[in-house]
Amino acid sequence: MTESSPWDEIAVPSKDFNVRQVAVTTAVPCFWGRDAGGSCLFIVELQGDHTEQYRKNMVTAKGIDVDLRAGGTGEQHLVLALEKQVDRDLFAGLCRTLVSALEHSTDSASSLAVSLVHIRRWKTFLSGRSQHLSIEAVRGLFAELIFLLELVEQGMSIHEAVDAWLGPERSHQDFIFGNTAVEVKSLSGAERSSIRISSEDQLESLNDALFLRVYRLSSLAGAEGARSLNEIITAVQALLDEAEAAEAFDRKLMAHGYAPLPEYDEPRFVVSDVRSYRINDGFPCLMRSQLPPGIANVAYDIRLEAIAEYECDGAVIFGGE
Known part of the structure; x- marks a missing residue:
């Protein structure tokens, strides 16, 4: 408002x-x-x-x-x-x-x-005009920052985690580190279990491993651990002890259309569910390399129940077994 x-x-x-x-x-x-x-x-x-x-x-x-x-x-x-x-x-x-x-x-x-x-x-x-983010964009950015903080919790330095966050720089996937690419998606607590794939490139990668990470976010202001978009951004900024890294992080936020405005103090989210999927042969998706000639700019939905067989332990994304 x-x-x-x-x-x-x-x-x-x-x-x-x-x-x-x-x-x-x-x-x-x-x-x-x-x-x-x-x-x-x-x-x-x-x-x-x-x-x-x-x-x-x-x-x-x-x-x-x-x-x-x-x-x-x-x-x-x-x-x-x-x-x-x-x-x-x-x-x-x-x-x-x-x-x-x-x-x-x-x-x-x-x-x-x-x-x-x-x-x-x-x-x-x-340095550039920001825009007011829709609630869908707020959830999407929040989910990406949750994953960034998880990278840090798994032993990656905060500077490496920010460098790995490539979605704001128009990379096909949100995060790339080592030879792993991760596309992050969010769902609201009330949404049906389907996610939007916004291009024919999102689920195709030259990296050895490609994963889909889906966070269900519930808007529960009074719940323990609930955080707003501003709060999770402040948490990341508090870890950045070098001006160059902090400026790089802020540039990526701006590329998302974010500015530190009070309107992003609400809603406050908790992560109510996390699911990880390995993208490999047979995974139901549309890829640029497989599209008929002349077809481009494809966007589509994937039902999570249809990809249940591809679900994997989230630890695999971070190098676990």
Whole structure:
């Protein structure tokens, strides 16, 4: 559900800027604002002098002007100004995620550090327009990230797991590692047991082993272990300790059409069932190499009960027996 813009009721001043405090308790006051040019602002009020910290960790982000300015006595303001009104909804969402993060900061120095980390992360999302994901796309991305985290749990480094996630880069399969390819699918808890294969290339691979991994996701907000799309993305980001790897992950999220917006705080999913299938001779699928001449852009459904004989132990995907 789209929220109203926080800048809608802030008048454009003749000079300086008008502000309205964000209605969330944080260690430092935060404000929505408008300047004399009509730009949308987000302001973090800091106590003390943080010039050295800002200069050491200063970042730039396309579409946002970032500045540290003198405030009142003993104060400084971190001012974020949106350059293009067309990005206002995305900027608002990004700022709201920053506010949520600032709830856990304890003082001005930590608040500035958190702000700069978030701005660095925004660079990727502001480099291209993201789109609002459908619930099907949310489930699909969630399932791919579940599998990415499972790779890490099975002993792969987080950087190797992100490198193996090739679906956002238009690979025919979602994950390729070693000589194994894996196509990940999701089902809602209420859906009948059939999955959509979106092209004639998804279930054909040059790798020695090709698997289909199907997650049934139930929307159970109060269930133990339930997570939203934003929460599972935050869990992956927390494992990424190198800027280059974090930026690569964010680029892949953007390729999916994702931006860190509050609307993806719901729904919250639990994995209620996982099934794995080995794709080999006889598996019912359409492949480019077997299509009649002139046939292309094929999409079709597969009923899971029809491929029960190809189900395998999920450990095989990760190199188990």
